[in-house]
Structures are given as structure tokens and as C-alpha cells.
Amino acid sequence: MPDSNTSFPGIIDYVAVHGSKTLEEVPLSAVDGLVFSAMSYIHFDGLIPDSPQEAPAVKETAAAILALPERKRLLRVRSLENQRLLEEMAKSRRFSGLRLTAYRDIKSPDLEMQFSAITLLLGSGDIFIVFRGTDGTLIGWKEDFNLGFQDTVPGQWTACYYLSNMASLAAGSVWVGGHSKGGNLAVFSAACTFPDITPRIRAVFNYDGPGFSQAVLDTPGYRTALPLVRTFLPQSSVVGMLLGHEESYTIVQSGLKGLMQHDPYSWEIRDGDFIRLKEITEGSCLVDRTIKTWISELSPEERRAFVDTVFDILRSSGATRTGELLLPDNVMEIIGSFLKETSVKRDNILLPLTSLLKAAGKTLTSFYLDAS
Structure with a gap:
């Protein structure tokens, strides 16, 4: 169990300390995936062209957002933690030059769907596709609850199309990830994409995302994608334990308690990697x-x-x-x-x-x- 009197760095500190090393010097890690997943909660509307040839760098996009008046800036970053993360990413060698493309932000009351995704161009034809988790809209929460009685929801099929399209345009390897519902979308998209794309997927990072119905778990696509899935849960996970899972998972120490551990900024890091624990709490098991x-x-x-x-x-x-x-x-x-x-x-x-x-x-x- 973590010592309640001890506080360890999180992803903002990770970017500040370890951002001096490029992806060529230190390969992409699960912590990087959580950085991208947290970044995906920022609203990039109107700032990210669809064309990869016109994709702006993180530092350029950050400069445009951070230069806005406070009210408009907060509407985009959504939280001070997101703003601090963006500031550190823009200053780092590791993240500042990565380019952003194909931003999507869709809210459909008719489909009961809240969907958002963005792709990072890592260089040499490699890409990282990240799906946003649930936002503060009632549509987004309704979509989550729909998973309790529907085998699939429209957002999952939208994620499948998005990954398949972006991977077909890229020449290199593909990473995919997301936090909360974004993790669920990441796994689903990898499970339903075209068979010729699957071998190019290096990893699917699921950060405390809910699972699936048995109907999805039984599909050949899910079985094929399963070895690629890397699931990370805080020690008192609730969201990440919902519905069905068949993958193994890594337990990450969080500095918060209970449901608050779902916050990716509370996940603690030592020496550039997550602080890992052996088991989830009894409270998580009971819930x-x-x-x-x-x-x-x-x-x-x-x-x-x-x-x-x-x-x-x-x-x-x-x-x-x-x-x-x-x-x-x-x-x-x-x-x-x-x-x-x-x-x-x-x-x-x-x-x-x-x-x-x-x-x-x-x-x-x-x-x-x-x-x-």
C-alpha cells in the first residue's frame, strides 16, 4: 500500500524531467501513452488540419492556445492540470516537435455518442492514435451507461473506422491508447480493424477503461488484439473493473483515494515508470x-x-x-x-x-x- 504521507511525481513532472530525451533516444513507453491520453482532453477545435502534411507541432499548437485570453484558454484546456501538461510538453525535446493531425470531436444526441480522437505523428511514418474518455456532457455519460445493456455503442464503431483510416494512411507502426472510455475505444478499435493493419499495431494502452460484453469478448478480433493490450489500473479502480476483461493488468499507485484515483494526474511515477503495486484494494474488489x-x-x-x-x-x-x-x-x-x-x-x-x-x-x- 502507498504511504499516505509520501507524494511521488506524476505525468506533468515526468514530462518536465524526462522530456529532455527524444523518442529516438528513449523509446515510447506506457507513461508516454498516458501523457497523450491526458492531452486528448484538451479541445483543439479549429487548430488541427486534417492533412498530415499541414500538421502543426505540439509547441505551435500549445503557443496558439496559451496565447488566448484566460476565459477562452480555459474553455480549451478544461483544467489547470491540462494546461500545465501542455506547457511542459511544448518545452520538452521529447514532445514539442511531435505533430498533431486528424482531430475529431463529435457529439450526437441522436446517436447518444460523444467521440473525440487525435493522432500524433511520431516520425518515420509511425503514429499514436489517442481516444478521449468521457467528458462532462450528459451525452457522454449516457453513452457510458448504454454499455451496461448494449453489446456495442456507436462511439466504438466510430473509433474502429478512425483507427482503420489513420493506420491505412500511415507507413509505419501504430500505437493506440486512451484513458477511461478512451481505453475501451482503443481496445475495441484494435479488435475490429482490418486484418492487414493488426500486425502493424505495436501496443494498445488502456488506462482504467471499462471492459466489454461477453459477445465482444468472444469475437475473433478481440482474441487477436488481446496480446497487444496493456491495461493499467489504479489500486482502487472502479471504472476499469467494469464489465468483462480477459487481459492481464498492471496496478499503478495513485496519490488519491477511491474514485478520485481515476484521475490520470494522480498516477505516480518513479525513475520514468509507473510505481507498480501487487494487488488492487479490497474496496475495489467489493465494488x-x-x-x-x-x-x-x-x-x-x-x-x-x-x-x-x-x-x-x-x-x-x-x-x-x-x-x-x-x-x-x-x-x-x-x-x-x-x-x-x-x-x-x-x-x-x-x-x-x-x-x-x-x-x-x-x-x-x-x-x-x-x-x-
Whole structure:
């Protein structure tokens, strides 16, 4: 277990300290993949041409963003950590000259899809494709919950097309990765791409991304891609334990607790590599068992009704981002919408929640009996 009184460097410090070595001097690593995955949360709209021949360097793109007035700059970087990461990347030999191309940012309420990707040109025809995880939009969160009752979602097929297209344009090796849902998209895209592209994929980096339904795990494409997958989880992972996984994983020490460990900036690094632990926490195991028990006791139709009803009520507030849900007016609107619903619609929410509490009780009882 990590010492709560000890703090280790994270990816921003990694870029500052180890960014003096180019990719030719020190080959691309899993930590580099997390740097790219964190960078993908920055909004690059209007700054990245589609043509690789016109692709700007990281330092050029960073200069354009950092020169913006504070409000516009924050709308692009989304967090101070992202801004600091971009600043350090722009100053480093390792990252500043890498070029950016094919930025995509798609939000489709009709498809219930939030998708974003960007490709880094590493030189010599090699590329790193990175998929963004869930952002703060209700569409993005709804898409995540849809994975609980659908074998696939539109964002996964969009990722497959994106990887296949970018890999066909590149002459060299391909790396692919992402954090959270981005990790799920990275694995899925590698599993469904064309057979002639798969041998060129060097690694698929999945940073605390959720897994898949059994239908996906059983596909030949997933079996083929499986040896390429490198999954990394913080010691109290919740998101990365969801749904089905068949790959082995590496446990990374995080400086935060509980769900906050999902934050890639909390993952700790020593001597240029992740600080690795032997096992996940008991709390992570309990949450995983509880959720799996709960899901197994609900039919796909019950899961769909639960998710659809919850998000219909949330959307009735007029909120489009999760951060808006706690605004006083929106809270009152959500409560009012729930109370106005038919008994059937309310049961779509209340019965699964009751089932979740029962599943938690079963898990805790089993845990204490095993421990006694």
C-alpha cells in the first residue's frame, strides 16, 4: 500500500524531467501513452488540419492556445492540470516537435455518442492514435451507461473506422491508447480493424477503461488484439473493473483515494515508470463484485429502462453537462420531474436501486463471512 504521507511525481513532472530525451533516444513507453491520453482532453477545435502534411507541432499548437485570453484558454484546456501538461510538453525535446493531425470531436444526441480522437505523428511514418474518455456532457455519460445493456455503442464503431483510416494512411507502426472510455475505444478499435493493419499495431494502452460484453469478448478480433493490450489500473479502480476483461493488468499507485484515483494526474511515477503495486484494494474488489452481482440480476431490458428513465429525468432540467445538474434550479426541476413520472417510470429507477442495495448487502455479508 502507498504511504499516505509520501507524494511521488506524476505525468506533468515526468514530462518536465524526462522530456529532455527524444523518442529516438528513449523509446515510447506506457507513461508516454498516458501523457497523450491526458492531452486528448484538451479541445483543439479549429487548430488541427486534417492533412498530415499541414500538421502543426505540439509547441505551435500549445503557443496558439496559451496565447488566448484566460476565459477562452480555459474553455480549451478544461483544467489547470491540462494546461500545465501542455506547457511542459511544448518545452520538452521529447514532445514539442511531435505533430498533431486528424482531430475529431463529435457529439450526437441522436446517436447518444460523444467521440473525440487525435493522432500524433511520431516520425518515420509511425503514429499514436489517442481516444478521449468521457467528458462532462450528459451525452457522454449516457453513452457510458448504454454499455451496461448494449453489446456495442456507436462511439466504438466510430473509433474502429478512425483507427482503420489513420493506420491505412500511415507507413509505419501504430500505437493506440486512451484513458477511461478512451481505453475501451482503443481496445475495441484494435479488435475490429482490418486484418492487414493488426500486425502493424505495436501496443494498445488502456488506462482504467471499462471492459466489454461477453459477445465482444468472444469475437475473433478481440482474441487477436488481446496480446497487444496493456491495461493499467489504479489500486482502487472502479471504472476499469467494469464489465468483462480477459487481459492481464498492471496496478499503478495513485496519490488519491477511491474514485478520485481515476484521475490520470494522480498516477505516480518513479525513475520514468509507473510505481507498480501487487494487488488492487479490497474496496475495489467489493465494488466490482457488487456491480457484477447487480447487473447479473437485472435483465438487459430492465437495465435499459433504468438508464433511459434516469437520463430522461436529468435532461428534463435543461442541463447538458453533469456540472450543471447540482445548480439549485436544476435540482428542483429534476425532483419535480421524478415526482410527476408515472408509477411505472418511477419503478424503472427504484426497483433497480433496491436491487443494488441488496447486491451490496450480499457482497458485504460474503466478505465478512470469508474473513471470519
